[in-house]
Amino acid sequence: MTMVRIPTVCPYCGAGCGFFVEVEKGRATGIAYMPGHPVSEGSLCSKGNAALEILCHQERLKSPLKRKAEGWAEISWDEAAEMVARGMGETIKNDGPGKVALLASSKCTNEENYLIEKLARLLGTPHIDNCARLCHAPSVVGLNRTLGAAGMTNPIPDIADSQCIFIIGSNLAENHPIISRWIHRARDRGAVVIVADPRETHTSWMADQFLQLAPGTDVALLNGMAQVIIEEGLIDEDYIAERTRGFEELSASLKGLSIERTAQITGVPKEDIVRAARSYASSPASTILYSMGITQHTTGTDNVQAVSNLALICGQIGSPGTGVMPLRGQNNVQGACDMGALAEFYPGYRRADDPGTIEFFTSAWGAAALPAGPGLTATEMIGAAASGDIKAMYIVGEDPANSEPSSLRVKRALESLDFLVVQDIFMTATAQLADVVLPGAVWAEKEGSFTNTERRVQWSSKAVDPPGCALSDLEIVCIVGRSLGLDFSYPDAASVLAEINRTVPQYAGITRERLGEGGLVWPCPSPDHPGTPILHTTGFRLPDGRAQIVPVPYRPAAEGPGGDYPLVLTTGRVAVHHNAGSMTRRSASLISREPELFVEINTADAQRLRIADGDMVIVTTARGEAQASARLTERVKRGVVFMPFHFPGTNILTTEAADPEARIPEFKVSACKITRRG
């Protein structure tokens, strides 16, 4: 019996680890590690090790389904295509294409995301987005403005060359465990690690300095550090003079700030702020790693810009071991954004409100007309569905009914749609609300390219067929496109990538033939270009090649504790689960290790509320209530409670208050109260 090993890219987080799927007689029988992989070096986290449990899961959707009064009926692909064409087509005909919205999937390949956004725009609707809106939309907005490119500036292995690693708002030890191996390597060489987080996490175990700031006070901390650096003359004057603009404005904006006030706002002792600022500014190579603790705020864009400011005034961008590193949560959320599955951007971050963009794609796609943006964002689509401004939606590989804030409101909104088609691998909470459900494929059942958090584009090969009548998402999008009268006749992913090479400049040289072991890092503008692991080495893609320093005043979070809701709820993740949990909650070896929703409460708060460890409690916010088991801990400070968002309860509670620019909801700060279940 012959066994073959098929190289694939892990379907979970954005680290982009590689592993082989072992296939015998058309069935996936095992996983083999990939020691030659540039990021993971053969290692794999708990989720990666459990990936086959999803591939072979009995609850996988195997046939298109239509809603009936008494449940679901299996239907043929022909009937499904006809229903989608009728449902979407009628809305477009009667109400106009602007009443239709699409959500692309950061779990799908670049080629699939490209086709989904193309489908939306050829149908005439600007309303296309993906779940980057819920994780790194502020990075896209903020970093494009300050640095001229929205992505990690340096590759993951480059972290090992850093002398000071500042991790703010990221629990990467649990969420991107592979990155910790590179941090350890830097520590072995003597690097200092600083972690800022409202919660003591597994990541803070690696820290030499731990700054436990109050949720939502990141701008205050970052501004405070910048002020110390400026006052103590630790800035990189040459770098500021040659590579940036806006320093004077920043300096002026920080003038009146007192370190005592910063310490008071953030809850971090002033000595610690000063020490962290000195460490970061004076090391020969410092890097900042951040994640959703920075972005998921009403001040998300400000937070990102404050991170940029710190790096720019210290000259810590553009060389090995430095950088601004947004860690992305989904295996292809970087790619989905690159491919233009965003309300404000066409492929390659061409602005949707720029007539030049519309002209370019009208010609490239041979379209009669294309909609100018920005369209509605993922969160705004939900509001528009509730108000009737959106009447039909096509949601691919996303579960907004669990992943969006204030989820009871989301469910009501999706229920009010005239027509909802959901394409997924499981019957998710969102799929439960659909009129038609289309069964898609998981990573190893299709081929295509994925772009990881460090902009590395990797080809993942097909190991096995999808179950039953399920099809690759590329085939399904083509079926839907053709049923709506579009010329979507792409035979395979490679043919779509060839079109991406022509329309996305950053991917121009990333051809199928060149995507071998290790892939290529964009920007890769021509077929003989080696890729660009480190950005901004000679300047920035902004006017005069200069980065933009943007002063950002501190604003408190939208919701503060007080009155009926005296505690601050912050959310995050645990090592053995992933995002909304539709995969990991079905994975036996993962769910057995973290089986239920819990809430971490400081022991002193718990005693006051007469709550013991393990008690079932009710957590209530203005949006609703959820049940969780209490974990008494010193990991969160008094007044702060933490819940992981992998279980449906958590996002019932979170606020839909959003960043005014990037429109990301403030998942990280909600006022709540907790009572023991009576």
Place this chain on the structure above:
Amino acid sequence: MTVYVDINRCIGCRSCEVACQRVHGGSGHVRVSFVEGLASVPIFCHHCEEAFCAAACFSGALHKEGDRTAFDVDKCTGCGLCALACPFGVVWTEKIAHKCDLCWGRTEPACVATCPANALSTDGEPPSRQSQVRAGRAGASGCLR
């Protein structure tokens, strides 16, 4: 072969647990132990030089083979004496005895290969941190207290 643990590097991600379970047909032999949410360490068979489990095993199922405490499944009666004898609680019986077999037949134990943080190794020389750290820190920022 011996598996060494560098507690300084363990991040409590439980990859070793899931990998071990994966390559042993759903029954893992590693347990990551957490100390009040402040540290973690994977616990598994130490393959003791003087293995109490092997001494207690009257059928000879558990026995020493060089450095390894080996297990002959055909001889196991499932009596459970090994579980009682092990001072570390890393042998247990579920019909038959279960414990780390160092992934016999694989080139490297799965827990070592999979560990994202390089906390597990077979070479016994985890990067000695202290000396390098002090020198490095001094260079990185003279201002650290």
